[in-house]
Amino acid sequence: MNEMRPIxxxxxxxxxxxxxxxxxxxxxxAIAAVYGPRQLHPQxxxxxxxxxxxxxxxxxxxxxxxxxxxxxxxxxxxISKMIEWALIPVLNLKDFPNTVIDVQIYIPQADASTRxxxxxxxxxxxxxAGIPMKDLVCSVSVGKLDKELVVDVDKEEEDFKxxxxxxxxxxxxxxxxxxxxxxxxxxxxxxELISKALAMASDACDEIYEVQxxxxxxxxxx
Amino acid sequence: MNSINEAHEAVEEEFSEPxxxxxxxxxxxxxxxxxxxxxEGVRREGENVVASRFGLAEQLGRVxxxxxxxxxxxxxxxxxxxxxxxxVLHNGxxxxxxxxxxxxxxxxxxxxFINQYEMDQFLAIGDIISAKIWSIKGRGxxxxxxxxxxGKLEGGFIFRVSPSRVPRIIGREGSMIGLIKDNxxxxxxxxxxxxxxxxxxxxxxxIRARKAVxxxxxxxxIGGLTDHMDDWFKKN
Numbered sequence: 001m002n003e004m005r006p007i008x009x010x011x012x013x014x015x016x017x018x019x020x021x022x023x024x025x026x027x028x029x030a031i032a033a034v035y036g037p038r039q040l041h042p043q044x045x046x047x048x049x050x051x052x053x054x055x056x057x058x059x060x061x062x063x064x065x066x067x068x069x070x071x072x073x074x075x076x077x078x079i080s081k082m083i084e085w086a087l088i089p090v091l092n093l094k095d096f097p098n099t100v101i102d103v104q105i106y107i108p109q110a111d112a113s114t115r116x117x118x119x120x121x122x123x124x125x126x127x128x129a130g131i132p133m134k135d136l137v138c139s140v141s142v143g144k145l146d147k148e149l150v151v152d153v154d155k156e157e158e159d160f161k162x163x164x165x166x167x168x169x170x171x172x173x174x175x176x177x178x179x180x181x182x183x184x185x186x187x188x189x190x191x192e193l194i195s196k197a198l199a200m201a202s203d204a205c206d207e208i209y210e211v212q213x214x215x216x217x218x219x220x221x222x
Numbered sequence: 223m224n225s226i227n228e229a230h231e232a233v234e235e236e237f238s239e240p241x242x243x244x245x246x247x248x249x250x251x252x253x254x255x256x257x258x259x260x261x262e263g264v265r266r267e268g269e270n271v272v273a274s275r276f277g278l279a280e281q282l283g284r285v286x287x288x289x290x291x292x293x294x295x296x297x298x299x300x301x302x303x304x305x306x307x308x309x310v311l312h313n314g315x316x317x318x319x320x321x322x323x324x325x326x327x328x329x330x331x332x333x334x335f336i337n338q339y340e341m342d343q344f345l346a347i348g349d350i351i352s353a354k355i356w357s358i359k360g361r362g363x364x365x366x367x368x369x370x371x372x373g374k375l376e377g378g379f380i381f382r383v384s385p386s387r388v389p390r391i392i393g394r395e396g397s398m399i400g401l402i403k404d405n406x407x408x409x410x411x412x413x414x415x416x417x418x419x420x421x422x423x424x425x426x427x428x429i430r431a432r433k434a435v436x437x438x439x440x441x442x443x444i445g446g447l448t449d450h451m452d453d454w455f456k457k458n
Contacts, residue, residue, distance in 0.1 A: 018294045036294060039322045090248075092274075096296075099322040127248050127276040130293020130386065132263070134274070135249030176249050216276055217245045220291060220443055 004140070004152040004204055009120070009215035011128050019129025021215070023121035025152055027111035032121035034129040037099035051096035055084040055103045057118055063110040079115050080105075086119050086172040086182035087126065090134045101131060112155040112168075113141045119172050119182070124212050128219065136212055137181060138205035139172035142197040144189055149197055151204045164188065171201050175209045178202070243280055245291075246273040252286050263288030291442075295321045295385035295415040297355055297363050302372070304380060304413035305365070307349045310342050317351060320382075320415045323363050327353060331366040333373065350375045350419065352411050375411065378421025381432060383439040385416035390442040391435055397448055398438060405455045406431040430458065 005026025014020035017033035024030065040046045057080040061070045083105065093101070103125065105118040119139035127133060143153035146163030153168055160166035167187030173180050180198070189197065246252055251270045260266045263275045264286055273279060277290040297303070297319070305317035305325050314328040327345075329336055336344050345351065352372050353365040367373045383391065391412060392399050399410055408422030408431040418435055422428040437454060444450060 012292075019292060037296070037322050038294065096322065128292055130275055130277065130290040132274045133248035136247060174249075213247050213250070216247045220245045220278075 001148060001150045002200060002203070004207065005154065007208060007211045009124065009211045011124055011215050011219035017125070017129075019125045019127070019131070021121045021124035021128055023117050023124065023212075024109075025111075025113055025117050026154060027109055028113050028117050028154075029107065029109040030114060030117035030121040031106050031108065032118065032125040033104045034101065034122075034125040034131070035104075036101040036129075037096040037131070038102070040098060040100035045100075046098045048097050049094070051093035051099040051101060053084050053088055053091060053093060053101050053103065055080045055087070055105065055122070057083055057105040057107075057115070059107045059110055059114065063107045063114075079118075082182065082184070083115065083119055083122060086139070087122060087137060089179070089181045090123075090137055090174060091126070092132050092134070095132060101126070101129075110155075112153050112158045113170070115139075116141050116170050116172065120208060120212065124216060127216055134174070135177075136175045136209060137172050138175050138208040138212065139170070139182065140201050140204040140208060141168055141170040142201050143168055144187065144193070144197075149193065149200060151200050169197055171198070173202065173205045175205065175212075243278050245277070246279040246288060247276050248273055252279045252288070253281070257284060259285045261285045261287030263290065289389075290386050292384065292386055297321050297323070297358060298414070299355055299358060301355045301414040302352060302411075303355060303365075303415040304350060304352050304375070304411065304417035304419055305415075307345050307347050307351065310345070310347060312338065315341070315345050317353065317365060319353075319363070319365075319413075320417065321363075325353065325355070325363045325365045327351070327365040327367065331356075331364075331368055333368050345374060350380060352413065352419065371411065375419050375421075378409075378419055378428065379432075380417055380419045383416050383418060383435065385414065387439040387442050388412055388414055388416060390447070391418075391438050393448060398451065401448060401451055401455075402431055402434045406434070410435070433458065 008024045010022045013022050014033045019034040022031045058076045059068045061068045103122050107114045116139040123137040141153045143150045143157050144167035145160045167189050170184045172182035250273050254270045258271050260271050271286050273288050277288040279288050303319045305319035307315050308318045309316040317325040319325040353367050356366045357364045406427045411419040420428050420431050
């Protein structure tokens with residue numbers, strides 16, 4: 001139950017972007033492209049004190065079995081904002097006043113845990129774009145099937161109905177140290193299980209970090 | 223056209239005998255110990271020197287720094303850049319230099335006197351200039367075209383390479399770019415923002431020079447690239 005689906009990561013997949021990356025958990029695939037820092041328009045959004053981060057997350061229409069209606073939705077807006085908050089703690093946007101860093105995250109293939117795959121891809125793409133960062137962000141979802149904790153939830157586990165039902169607990173963490181930048185909870189979990197879930201996620205994040213690091217280093221000299 | 227003189231100085235120190243090089247990711251410990259001084263792209267955390275960005279970590283004496291390998295151009299003072307005039311104002315020109323913010327070239331920074339009402343006869347919208355950044359204040363980048371090799375670029379063509387590859391294309395003390403100039407007979411101006419302008423005796427030589435620049439940009443990680451380029455010129 002501590003096992004994640006096979007992880008794959010690649011950097012530099014979009015030549016036109018300043019930085020880009022792909023990250024996948026088994027059948028879930030996320031691609032991220034970073035543009036900037038660049039001039040922010042509309043001008044009234046510009047902040048002379050700091051730069052801003054603008055994330056756009058979306059599922060592609062063919063990524064799920066029922067066609068997803070293309071374009072922004074309540075769900076994608078919400079997840080975009082939340083990914084933004086998960087990434088800002090490692091960035092130093094004060095160095096780039098009046099500018100924006102655009103992060104585009106798309107999911108070409110979805111099998112649950114798309115937001116955490118998106119965060120992993122975005123974190124690598126930001127590093128690839130040469131943006132000063134405190135650390136990489138690693139992200140994983142912990143699930144609870146009836147009474148059992150599992151790491152890296154897939155669609156089948158997400159739809160689990162028996163017993164207490166399924167819980168989805170996506171979280172993101174700064175690679176070194178114990179700082180969590182995202183905690184969401186969809187479902188029910190006993191308070192005493194949370195510390196166990198965090199410990200499981202930490203171990204999984206260490207594994208993800210190694211993959212991210214390897215992909216970034218491997219992109220040099222291609 | 224030798225507008226990259228200033229750029230050479232910056233490159234000289236970057237490429238003089240780095241003792242150790244390795245690729246690092248943000249948050250990775252580059253070296254531990256109190257003896258080291260954090261340079262660009264790194265920071266000190268307790269007794270460790272930690273990378274702040276993705277790139278090549280280099281140790282020069284006691285100074286440790288990270289040279290970025292990818293990313294957008296961030297303007298610095300004294301950089302020579304190539305830009306395109308986007309607007310003619312009453313007191314100067316606005317120029318797109320491919321970075322956040324426009325470059326402003328005041329009328330007083332042109333090498334000769336220009337009548338305020340005939341500014342577009344000197345530089346019109348769409349003209350390409352090579353200019354030097356002489357100050358960066360809050361918002362706005364001020365340019366100058368007073369200096370050797372700076373000014374309007376006529377003839378030839380421009381194209382873009384990744385800005386982080388520019389120091390390598392120039393090479394140590396301009397060795398690499400000198401090699402291309404000698405082999406193709408073209409004059410090349412490299413902007414730190416990644417725009418390259420090539421002008422030469424004939425189109426074929428210019429295309430050959432462009433291919434050479436592109437080849438270096440795609441193969442920056444190869445050691446001893448200058449020697450390698452000698453072979454490349456024999457083949458192409």
